[in-house]
Amino acid sequence: MSRxxxxxxxxxxxxxxxxxxxxxxxxxxxxxxxxADRELVCVVGPSGCGKTTLLKCVGGLLRPSSGEVLLxxxxxxAPPEEMGFVFQEYGRSLMPWLSVRKNVLLPLRHKxxxxxxxxALVEEALEAVGLTGFIDHYPWQLSGGMQQRVAIxxxxxxxxSILLMDEPFASVDAQTRGDLEDLxxxxxxxFAVTIVFVTHDIDESVYLSDRVVVLTHAPTxxxxxxGVDLPFPRDQIRTKELPEFTHLRGRVYRLIKxxxxxxxxxxxxxxxxxREGG
Amino acid sequence: xxxxxxxxxSAIAAEIAVPIAILAAWQVWTTRANDPxxxxxxxxxxxxxxxxxxxxxxxxxxxxxxxxxxxxxIALVVGVLLGIPLGLSRRGRMLAMPHIEWWRAMPxxxxxPISIVLLxxxxxxxxxxxxxxxxxxxxxxxxxxxxxxIDPTLIDTARSYGVGxxxxxxxxxxxxxxxQIFAGMRTSLPLAVIMMVLxxxxxSTSGVGYVLLISKNTFQLVPMWATILLIGLLGYLLNLLLxxxxxxxxxxxxxxxxxxxx
Numbered sequence: 001m002s003r004x005x006x007x008x009x010x011x012x013x014x015x016x017x018x019x020x021x022x023x024x025x026x027x028x029x030x031x032x033x034x035x036a037d038r039e040l041v042c043v044v045g046p047s048g049c050g051k052t053t054l055l056k057c058v059g060g061l062l063r064p065s066s067g068e069v070l071l072x073x074x075x076x077x078a079p080p081e082e083m084g085f086v087f088q089e090y091g092r093s094l095m096p097w098l099s100v101r102k103n104v105l106l107p108l109r110h111k112x113x114x115x116x117x118x119x120a121l122v123e124e125a126l127e128a129v130g131l132t133g134f135i136d137h138y139p140w141q142l143s144g145g146m147q148q149r150v151a152i153x154x155x156x157x158x159x160x161s162i163l164l165m166d167e168p169f170a171s172v173d174a175q176t177r178g179d180l181e182d183l184x185x186x187x188x189x190x191f192a193v194t195i196v197f198v199t200h201d202i203d204e205s206v207y208l209s210d211r212v213v214v215l216t217h218a219p220t221x222x223x224x225x226x227g228v229d230l231p232f233p234r235d236q237i238r239t240k241e242l243p244e245f246t247h248l249r250g251r252v253y254r255l256i257k258x259x260x261x262x263x264x265x266x267x268x269x270x271x272x273x274x275r276e277g278g
Numbered sequence: 279x280x281x282x283x284x285x286x287x288s289a290i291a292a293e294i295a296v297p298i299a300i301l302a303a304w305q306v307w308t309t310r311a312n313d314p315x316x317x318x319x320x321x322x323x324x325x326x327x328x329x330x331x332x333x334x335x336x337x338x339x340x341x342x343x344x345x346x347x348x349x350x351x352i353a354l355v356v357g358v359l360l361g362i363p364l365g366l367s368r369r370g371r372m373l374a375m376p377h378i379e380w381w382r383a384m385p386x387x388x389x390x391p392i393s394i395v396l397l398x399x400x401x402x403x404x405x406x407x408x409x410x411x412x413x414x415x416x417x418x419x420x421x422x423x424x425x426x427x428i429d430p431t432l433i434d435t436a437r438s439y440g441v442g443x444x445x446x447x448x449x450x451x452x453x454x455x456x457x458q459i460f461a462g463m464r465t466s467l468p469l470a471v472i473m474m475v476l477x478x479x480x481x482s483t484s485g486v487g488y489v490l491l492i493s494k495n496t497f498q499l500v501p502m503w504a505t506i507l508l509i510g511l512l513g514y515l516l517n518l519l520l521x522x523x524x525x526x527x528x529x530x531x532x533x534x535x536x537x538x539x540x
């Protein structure tokens with residue numbers, strides 16, 4: 001990881017409890033890890049382990065019950081302007097009454113930018129995700145994969161230095177998913193962004209990452225952080241054929257599987273943790 | 279495409295054909311019966327043209343329309359302005375809902391005596407207030423429901439992009455709740471017409487309801503029938519206008535719903 005410098009993002013002893021008193025549930029017990037500049041870190045873990053909760057705490061959308069998130073040494077208490085969020089449910093995070101152009105424009109409206117500057121940012125972001133021809137469509141007129149591209153373009157136009165992505169490709173088909181993964185790798189280079197990417201897909205996490213953070217089941221802790229030294233640029237076929245890829249994938253898989261088994265013994269409901277055949 | 283167009287054409291034809299058939303039947307029946315209680319359609323139409331296209335428009339139709347429009351607009355503004363905070367705040371709803379349900383359950387005519395006793399009459403202002411009061415509840419309740427039903431992901435999205443609270447209401451909450459607000463408006467509009475007739479019927483010196491009352495009391499049956507025809511048409515046309523506005527404003531919603539159904 002020689003290409004990465006000092007940490008931009010530090011998650012320190014972060015914990016989250018829902019409810020209070022006897023009904024309180026500890027969703028996240030204690031999670032700590034840091035993310036270096038322009039690094040891509042994937043967070044994986046068994047289903048229901050609070051990955052989304054964790055990411056919302058990092059993005060300032062939820063307040064942690066304990067611990068803190070530091071962005072360049074400053075504590076995050078509200079959504080910071082240099083973070084862009086891409087939600088899992090693209091169909092529900094795009095405004096159905098706005099065209100693609102206006103959806104991407106939405107977060108720019110209150111930034112102090114000139115009109116032509118805004119227009120340029122929107123068009124540049126849509127070009128980066130290959131949607132120039134659909135700028136005046138409504139999002140619901142597009143396929144699922146294209147809608148998620150709109151959401152990515154909206155995040156990019158916001159010019160964040162950090163992108164938080166919450167299982168963004170969970171509900172698109174395998175082919176589209178591969179294309180979108182490559183898109184993420186490409187925009188990271190093009191826009192020089194740091195990315196925290198939550199996923200339940202082990203292949204995806206290894207394919208995209210510089211490092212994979214594996215979480216335990218709830219109450220969540222960090223199980224292990226695994227460095228991924230696969231060469232760049234990555235390729236859906238060649239990278240995945242490397243023995244190193246298979247090895248890493250197996251390692252992450254085993255960690256999560258063990259977590260699941262522990263949870264079964266603890267007599268708690270087990271939900272699907274890995275994609276079929278994943 | 280052509281099948282669809284054919285379907286539309288036949289739907290429109292049916293919408294026009296049925297009233298025409300009924301009117302024709304009325305004409306045939308009244309001509310045969312020759313009963314002064316039920317004047318012929320042709321007589322009513324002649325009277326209608328004389329009264330409601332010319333002589334009475336300014337004196338009676340304009341005041342009635344003004345009351346409807348004013349009352350309805352007041353209800354819309356108040357309903358949306360109250361509905362948004364109540365839709366957003368659970369505690370606010372807990373405090374306000376019993377009162378809303380109480381006043382909503384109150385039949386509006388039951389309130390008219392209060393106004394007559396306290397103010398000795400129902401002036402123009404009271405009429406508008408009554409119309410606004412009755413129109414308020416469908417709009418208010420639909421706005422609350424619409425705001426409550428907004429997907430939290432939309433709000434989270436706006437928050438994550440630093441869209442401030444007020445701007446969030448303007449650019450996310452209102453457009454997302456707008457289909458429901460329109461549903462409330464469509465329920466309210468006929469109520470506005472009803473309240474217009476009712477209040478003018480009770481106490482007035484102008485308006486369509488007043489003309490109806492006077493013609494009834496003086497046994498001027500042809501003007502009475504012509505006025506009834508006008509009131510029906512008024513309700514129909516106002517509703518049509520609202521539908522046209524809705525279709526324009528919520529163009530995205532129809533397409534979005536079609537996709538969502540698939």
